[in-house]
Amino acid sequence: MVATISYDLDILDRNISRIREIENQVREGGGNLTILYALKASYATLPYFSSLGITGEVSSAGEALLSAAHLPGKSHAFCVSITEDEWREISPLISHLSFNSLTQGGRFASRAESLGISCGLRINPRHSVSTYPEYDPCRAGCRFGLDIGELPNPLPQWVSGLHFHALSENSAEDFVRVLDAFEAGVSHILPSLSWVNLGGGHLCTSESYRRDILVAAIQRFSLRHPHLAIYLEPGAAWVWEAGTLEVEITDIVERSGVKTAVLDFSIRAHASDFLIGGQMTGLPFDVEGFTPVEESDINEEDLSERNTYHFGGSSCATCDTKGPYRTEQELRTGDTLRLRNMGHYVDVTFSWFNGTVPPSIAYQRGAMREMVVVRDAQGFRGAIGM
Ligand SMILES: Cc1ncc(COP(=O)(O)O)c(C=O)c1O
Numbered sequence: 001m002v003a004t005i006s007y008d009l010d011i012l013d014r015n016i017s018r019i020r021e022i023e024n025q026v027r028e029g030g031g032n033l034t035i036l037y038a039l040k041a042s043y044a045t046l047p048y049f050s051s052l053g054i055t056g057e058v059s060s061a062g063e064a065l066l067s068a069a070h071l072p073g074k075s076h077a078f079c080v081s082i083t084e085d086e087w088r089e090i091s092p093l094i095s096h097l098s099f100n101s102l103t104q105g106g107r108f109a110s111r112a113e114s115l116g117i118s119c120g121l122r123i124n125p126r127h128s129v130s131t132y133p134e135y136d137p138c139r140a141g142c143r144f145g146l147d148i149g150e151l152p153n154p155l156p157q158w159v160s161g162l163h164f165h166a167l168s169e170n171s172a173e174d175f176v177r178v179l180d181a182f183e184a185g186v187s188h189i190l191p192s193l194s195w196v197n198l199g200g201g202h203l204c205t206s207e208s209y210r211r212d213i214l215v216a217a218i219q220r221f222s223l224r225h226p227h228l229a230i231y232l233e234p235g236a237a238w239v240w241e242a243g244t245l246e247v248e249i250t251d252i253v254e255r256s257g258v259k260t261a262v263l264d265f266s267i268r269a270h271a272s273d274f275l276i277g278g279q280m281t282g283l284p285f286d287v288e289g290f291t292p293v294e295e296s297d298i299n300e301e302d303l304s305e306r307n308t309y310h311f312g313g314s315s316c317a318t319c320d321t322k323g324p325y326r327t328e329q330e331l332r333t334g335d336t337l338r339l340r341n342m343g344h345y346v347d348v349t350f351s352w353f354n355g356t357v358p359p360s361i362a363y364q365r366g367a368m369r370e371m372v373v374v375r376d377a378q379g380f381r382g383a384i385g386m
Contacts, residue, residue: 002374003247003265003359005347007045010365011242015205016052019238022204025215026230031222033230036076038200039063041235042243044347044361044373046070049238057200057233061089068093076197076231078122078163080143082108091115096231098122098163098197100144102156109158120161120197123148127181129167129174134280138166138178148185160194162186167201169236172213175202179217183224195229205237236344243343245271245359249335250314259309260321261331266313268320269353273345278322285311288338290325307331315354352383 019035026033036057037049047070056067056075067075074095081104082090097112098120099105109119122145130136137144145164166178179198183190190196198218203209222230251262267275277283284292293308307327313320350358357380361373 002357002376003245003263003270004362004371005044005243005245005342005359006362006364006369007048007239007242007343008244008364009048009242012045012048012239015238015240015242016049018205018211019234022211022215025211026218026222029215029219029223031219031230032226032228033218033222033232036231036233037071037238038233038235039067039075040348041200041344042239042347045239045242045343047372048363057231057235058090058094061086061093064090064093076233078165078197079104087111091117096120096161096195096197098161102146102152105156105158109156113158118160118195119158120163120195121146121155121159122163122165123151123182123186125164125166125178125182125185127166127178129170129177132281135168135277148182151186151189153188155189155192161196162189162193163197163199165199165201165233167199169203170201171203172210172217175214176217179221183221190225190228193228195231196225197231197233199232200234200236202232202234203237203240204234205240239343241341241343243341243346245339245342245346247337247339247359249331249333249337251333252309252331253312258324260312260323261309261335261337262312262314263337264314265359266315266317266320266354266356267311267322268313268315268317269356270313270350270358271342271346272351273349274342275319275322284325285322285342286340287311287325288340290327290337293324293326311337314356317353352380355380 023033023035037054038057040059050070055073056071058064058067058075058077059079064075074093076096077094078098080100096118100122112119124138124145124147126138126148128136128138133139204211247263247265249261250264253260307330308324310321310323358375360375363370363372
């Protein structure tokens with residue numbers, strides 16, 4: 001077996017219909033809303049989304065090319081900065097572009113407008129709802145967007161829209177707080193705009209998410225500003241809970257009483273977002289049949305306990321481990337582990353570090369499984385251009 005991210009198409013359908021329902025409810029209530037697909041969360045699911053009429057949101061020329069290959073129409077873009085080379089590639093492929101700074105806008109906006117691209121500016125609403133400062137784009141000094149209190153008055157003529165992205169797997173209640181702060185800070189500007197993009201990070205397909213609160217907030221905002229097109233750009237929500245990473249144990253080593261199940265998958269190279277994020281936030285992997293164990297709770301007895309394991313990645317990086325976890329049964333080489341909810345930010349963050357092969361991709365509906373992308377050493381040669 002090769003490590004594989006298996007996407008459950010029934011769960012993708014569930015997510016798509018929950019997102020569609022949000023759009024429909026806002027529109028039925030007289031509001032305006034289009035929910036974009038932020039490509040950065042998952043490339044592997046793009047072919048599945050291709051016939052649904054969803055517009056992509058991209059952050060680079062590479063993503064714009066990918067969106068053009070799979071999704072209809074031109075995409076919306078937010079780019080931290082654009083180079084001349086990138087401009088040549090991205091400009092034919094996008095309809096909306098949010099600049100991260102006035103200098104970037106000054107450099108590219110008139111060229112963008114002459115191509116029919118509607119230009120906007122990312123702002124920092126300075127209303128933090130994230131628990132983790134490293135993941136908080138609203139913190140002071142963050143490189144993203146102009147501070148809401150420092151917007152020039154009047155704004156440059158090219159600014160047709162405002163964009164913010166303030167959330168990361170947050171609730172509707174958190175969103176409402178940011179939206180209120182945004183509206184209060186830019187109410188004098190909104191009449192001169194034609195659109196606002198209220199970012200991603202809305203976990204609006206999860207079971208516990210209050211979609212009614214999101215719908216009501218956007219409807220109210222939209223009725224107060226009926227001239228504005230409103231966009232959301234979630235990524236993770238589209239694939240939430242749909243992807244399971246299946247990995248095989250290739251060896252079990254025991255060193256100083258610490259047992260490590262070595263995997264055919266590198267956490268460091270292929271799930272760096274989860275590794276780094278997990279280290280910052282303390283979030284464990286969700287592994288079927290395993291319970292994370294607090295390192296501080298472990299005593300000598302636990303260490304020698306048969307069924308407490310670390311997971312070890314296949315790369316040479318010492319940090320390529322996660323754990324410890326406890327399970328009911330002793331593990332064996334050849335066993336398969338199922339890591340839940342790994343469909344977002346895994347297939348997009350992999351590197352070919354160490355020449356280790358990233359997970360392959362499968363689509364699954366019930367018992368029917370189709371391998372969509374199989375990754376092997378040939379892919380590595382292609383990726384490094386040899
Ligand atoms: C500008 C922007 N938009 C959208 C997203 C998508 O966020 P999420 O996948 O959490 O919905 C991100 C994620 O980092 C982002 O930076």
